[in-house]
Amino acid sequence: MSSEDDSDRIFKALADHRRRAILDAIKDEPKTTGQLVAMFPEIDRCTVMLHIRVLADAGLIVPRREGRERWNHLNALPIKEIHDRWIGDYARNAVSMMSRLKDALEA
């Protein structure tokens, strides 16, 4: 984890369900700002753009400009750093096992 200020920005960005939904939308492939605006018709354009900016300021979205389009890429590195902060090498296998067990119990 870089610094606690960075962590504050990351967790505050993730604390909003619409911002998490935006990250879900670009998990598998980047999307343009226009595509994201179209995917969330219940939110007005300016609010979607504001959410994208909060995510970019937190380092969770990396924007790339191509001509007139702005492509929003997920940056998974801060999310991996959250994981590594509290789940060390030692705990990794135990946590994976518990996670599979939980999935099996819920299935």
Added chain:
Amino acid sequence: MSSEDDSDRIFKALADHRRRAILDAIKDEPKTTGQLVAMFPEIDRCTVMLHIRVLADAGLIVPRREGRERWNHLNALPIKEIHDRWIGDYARNAVSMMSRLKDALEA
């Protein structure tokens, strides 16, 4: 991830740097509430207990009572679920490689 309400609770709990410090303190082994209060002399006892309760409500701390002591255990499962939500099997290797590269560049 169980539900978006659970996610809200988790990220709001993690958005405070003192609560993150409490999780750091119990990462390797559980601590009693008294031990945690002693570790954060700059925060008063009631505030530490309130932070512990917020973390427990979010499922990040699992308390276990033993006699008169309350042992606070880290529950890493919600943290693994954050990771798995945005880092799929496909991205895992790429993200690990980027993380090692970043560490190497910063060293």
